[in-house]
Every structure is written in structure tokens, then in C-alpha cells.
């Protein structure tokens with residue numbers, strides 16, 4: 001116990017020293033690092049960023065033209081001359097080059113200070129994406145690849161994986177089917193494109209205005225009622241139940257149950273008339289398509305590319321959590337019901353679905369209130385960023401060096417090189433674009449600029465990323481102070497930067513974010529835990545007015561209690577959405593007469609608080625289009641994130657443990673999608689996956 005405490009103390013002290021030593025250093029010239037990179041046969045050259053709309057257009061057009069020409073070469077080649085390298089690996093390289101151009105243009109689209117530049121970049125991004133969609137359906141290319149596949153080449157490891165995946169894509173696109181069946185598949189796909197667009201348009205166009213008086217809206221904050229468009233000239237208020245923040249203002253605050261009930265009905269019957277039958281048709285067509293392509297259900301077709309691999313695994317995962325949360329969920333329902341009973345003076349009051357948000361908010365206010373604002377003083381921008389850098393450098397055995405950028409897309413953007421701490425090998429480059437600008441992307445994200453690429457001559461071109469954030473700029477008398485939420489987001493997004501920097505797969509398709517959709521967020525979600533740990537926070541967070549003051553342990557504990565107070569209700573609701581999605585998409589016969597609304601409502605009723613039978617949540621559930629049979633993925637990755645975090649927590653230096661960090665770097669980041677991700681996760685965990693750490697995180701005892 002003592003030795004662990006001592007070690008943490010020394011670690012913290014060492015980190016603080018390192019921090020002082022590093023922040024004042026002037027940027028080094030890129031050339032000095034390029035010379036170092038040369039020793040490792042590594043190329044460390046950032047791309048030049050287009051300076052005019054014409055340059056953007058030319059870059060996009062050249063990327064498509066060059067790719068087409070190169071693909072034509074493969075399609076035309078005499079099959080006897082085909083090899084893995086000049087066929088499949090070459091396709092992968094061609095696609096990766098286009099992706100790099102698309103990524104760079106995508107960055108300009110979201111961050112360039114000039115509107116014409118952003119608009120042109122946006123136009124060219126659409127052009128490249130439309131071109132990319134046609135790739136899977138290029139029959140001449142498919143025939144060339146198939147001819148090579150028919151030679152049954154002896155391949156292993158990453159090459160074999162690439163081979164299997166490319167052929168699987170063609171099979172999934174229907175290219176292996178006889179002509180008549182293939183035409184049928186294409187017809188269903190086209191119909192689905194139309195139907196799903198109609199469903200989404202209906203969602204977007206649905207309106208549900210409620211005109212209410214001040215008396216009816218008792219409890220709703222005045223700041224909301226005074227907001228533009230809400231207050232009407234006649235003194236009444238128009239609230240739109242299709243606008244989420246309007247809906248939240250009413251459902252969380254309106255004291256009158258009859259008003260909350262009206263609001264709930266208005267929201268949960270949006271698009272009911274138009275989308276109920278449309279959804280039944282969509283589900284039937286998807287099932288039909290899955291069957292034609294040789295899958296038992298649409299969910300099996302969709303999950304084939306994910307970690308779950310099949311619908312049964314996804315379903316079992318969700319049911320496991322439903323059961324794990326049962327006790328907590330029941331207890332929370334009882335707490336909220338008791339609040340309602342006390343509030344209404346009716347001892348036998350029942351908790352209705354329109355009561356959940358209202359009493360959850362009441363509970364949070366009355367028993368779990370934490371002033372998150374007071375935490376800001378502990379997170380001034382500069383030391384927070386420097387502190388985060390030191391932590392990532394430590395756990396992943398890296399050094400970050402500020403480099404003078406040869407050129408950027410905007411004023412104030414800085415550049416850093418990432419090197420291995422032991423070997424000094426330069427591994428990657430990342431930019432920081434941290435403060436808001438007119439027209440700039442307004443969230444926080446990691447943008448890929450280029451993936452790490454192994455050239456045919458064996459040299460490695462390092463990956464390049466940009467962290468794009470919108471922190472409050474500093475004022476004359478106060479530094480930029482971050483909210484605890486923002487610090488959490490910073491740790492999350494920088495985790496994505498690390499994932500990109502440390503990828504080392506052979507083929508572009510497998511690089512870093514090539515991992516399955518239900519895994520890609522997990523490592524970053526895991527790193528969010530760092531900012532909830534006092535030992536970690538104490539390495540950098542300190543009151544900017546008096547740096548001897550650290551974040552009080554009570555405040556962190558109170559925040560954690562607030563986080564888990566109603567996690568049972570919240571996650572059972574999330575599970576009900578995931579299960580609704582999977583239930584609809586595991587239908588085994590295409591049946592347009594299926595009552596999709598009744599089926600959905602029965603799932604919601606079993607897993608969450610029962611909705612009235614005449615409401616139709618599923619008619620307004622936009623995720624069913626584009627995120628179909630994928631909703632479970634959010635909890636799947638979060639569960640793996642907590643599972644992985646538990647390995648750090650159990651290690652000697654907990655979240656600062658270098659040995660575990662190194663294992664994450666080697667087994668998860670470096671591997672990317674170059675092998676089955678389940679294998680990578682198990683190698684990191686040292687055991688099979690478990691949902692227990694996630695349940696513990698949610699407050700289940």
C-alpha cells in the first residue's frame with residue numbers, strides 16, 4: 001500500500017518537473033526531425049494544403065483520375081500476370097491514396113477560414129464520395145480480382161485477411177450472384193434508398209406544435225419561455241415537440257402532469273401516420289435483401305462486419321446488460337415513483353413514461369446537485385493541455401516535440417511530432433487547431449489527414465492528424481478555463497489522435513480507424529476515465545489563482561454519484577432502443593403486414609418504462625436509417641472501454657501504468673484491423689471480454 005502511494009507521488013512529481021521543462025521550448029525545425037526519420041527509413045513530410053478553390057478542384061479531380069487509370073490497369077491485366085501485390089494490395093493502395101486526398105479536403109471543408117474554400121471543398125468531398133460508391137460495383141475489376149482468387153493463392157496473415165475482406169465485399173454487394181438475381185438485388189437496393197430517404201424526410205418534416213399558457217407551463221424556466229419563437233404576440237407560448245431542446249424544457253420541468261402527458265403524446269406520435277407503414281416496408285425489403293445475399297436476417301448481414309459478427313451475439317450482449325441492470329432499474333423506478341407520490345400527495349401514484357424525465361431532474365436537483373462550474377478554475381487551458389500530453393507520453397512511451405509547421409490552413413494552428421521515447425523514432429505528426437473561428441467546425445474531433453502508409457520500397461510515411469477543438473479563448477484578465485466535460489472530451493479526442501499515430505498495419509484498409517464500427521470508440525471512451533481519477537488530475541489540475549489547491553476529492557465523488565444516480569433508467573432505455581432495432585432487423589420472413597409499431601412497443605415495455613400502445617416511437621427513430629442493426633454498438637464499445645479501463649485500474653500505477661499502456665499501444669493501436677479485433681482485445685485484457693466492469697461503472701453493486 002505504502003509503496004504504491006509513494007510510487008504515485010514520485011510519478012506525479014516527475015510529471016510536474018517534465019511539464020515545466022517542456023512547455024517553454026521553442027518549436028524545432030521540421031528538417032532536424034526529418035533527418036532523424038531518415039535513420040528509420042521513415043518519411044515525415046506533411047502534405048501541402050490547397051490555397052485556392054482551383055487547387056482543391058484540381059486535387060480532387062486528379063485523385064479520381066489517377067485512381068481510375070490505375071484501376072483500369074488492374075482490370076485489363078492478363079490474369080496470368082496477376083499477383084497479390086499487383087492486384088489486391090494495389091487496389092488497397094489506390095483506395096488509400098484517394099482517401100488521403102478526401103481526408104485533406106474534408107479537413108479544409110470543416111476548418112478553412114475562407115467560405116469559398118470551404119464550399120469548394122464540400123463540393124469536391126461529395127464528388128469523391130459518389131465516385132467511391134461506384135467502386136464495389138465495378139464488374140471488370142471484380143472479374144480481374146476473381147480470376148486471381150480462383151488461382152487459390154497461398155496467402156497468410158494480413159494479406160490473407162485483405163484477400164478475404166475484398167472478396168467478402170463483392171459477395172455482400174451481390175456480384176457473385178447470377179445476373180437475374182443480381183438485378184433483383186439491385187432493384188431492392190434502389191427501392192430501399194428511396195424508402196429510407198422518405199422515412200428520414202418524414203422525420204425531418206414532422207411538426208408538433210403545442211400552444212400553451214404560462215399557467216400550463218408552470219415550472220418551465222423563464223429563460224426558455226423568453227427564447228425567440230416561443231413567446232407569441234397574444235401572450236401564449238408555442239413549444240415544438242419535434243425540436244429536442246423544446247421537448248426537454250417541457251418534459252423535464254413542467255409541473256402539471258396533464259401537460260407533460262400532452263407533450264409526450266405529441267412527441268411520440270410524430271410521423272406515426274406516414275412512417276408506420278413505411279417502416280414495415282423497409283424492414284420487409286431489408287429482410288428480403290439479406291435472404292437473397294445468403295444471410296438469415298438483416299441484422300446478421302449488418303453485424304458481419306462488426307465485432308459481434310452476428311445478430312445473436314449482439315442480442316445476447318444486450319440481454320446480459322438488461323438482466324445485470326434489473327435490480328438497479330427497479331430500485332430507481334421505485335425512487336422516482338416515491339418522489340411522485342410525495343409530490344402529488346397520492347400514495348398509489350404510478351410512474352408514467354411522461355414522469356421519468358421530470359422526476360429524474362427533480363432527484364438530481366434535490367439529492368445530487370454538484371456545481372460543475374466551480375471546477376473550471378482547476379482547468380486552465382495551457383497546463384491542462386500540457387498535463388494531458390505528459391500523461392499520454394508517459395503511458396505510451398512517447399515524446400511530443402513542437403515543430404515549426406511549413407504551412408497550415410489557418411493562423412494559430414500548431415504542429416507536433418510524436419517520437420518513440422526509447423528509440424527516438426519519429427512516429428507521426430499532429431496539428432492542434434484549438435480555438436473557434438467564423439465558419440469552423442464547432443465541436444471537438446480528431447481529423448485524419450493521412451494514414452500511415454508502407455511504401456512499396458519499404459519506407460514508412462507517418463500518419464498525420466489534426467485535433468480540432470473549440471475552447472473558450474483567453475481574455476485579458478483570465479486564462480481560458482475548461483469545464484470538466486471539456487477536459488473529458490479532450491482526453492477522448494486525443495485518444496483518437498494516439499490511435500492514428502500508433503497504427504502500424506501493413507494495408508491501408510486495416511489502418512487504425514479501419515477497426516469495426518462497434519469498436520472504434522472504445523479506446524477513447526476508456527481514456528475518459530482518466531479525468532475522473534484524482535491521482536491523474538493531481539498531476540496537472542490546480543486552481544489557477546492558487547496552484548497549491550487541487551481538485552477536492554469530495555467534488556469528484558459527488559460527480560460520480562450524480563453520474564450513477566439514474567444510470568439504471570438511462571441505460572435500460574438505451575438497451576430498449578438497441579433491442580428494438582435488433583428485434584425489427586432479425587425478422588426471418590419479409591412481411592409488410594408485420595405490425596412494427598406493436599412489436600417495437602412491446603420491446604420498449606419489457607426493457608424500459610412501458611409506452612402507451614397508441615404511441616409510435618419507432619416511427620420517429622431516425623437511427624433506424626443508416627444506423628440500422630447498429631444501435632447496440634454504442635453500449636458494446638462502452639462496455640469494452642470499461643473492461644479495458646479495469647485492466648489499468650488493477651495495475652500497480654493504475655491509470656498511469658506504463659506497462660499496460662505499452663500493451664494497449666502494441667496489441668490494440670498498432671494492430672488496428674490487421675487481425676480480428678476480438679483477438680486484440682483479449683490479448684490486451686489477458687482474458688475474455690466481460691460486462692462486469694461496465695455494470696460496476698454504472699453503479700451496480
Ligand SMILES: [Zn+2]
Pocket residue numbers: 492493496521524
Ligand atoms: Zn470519439
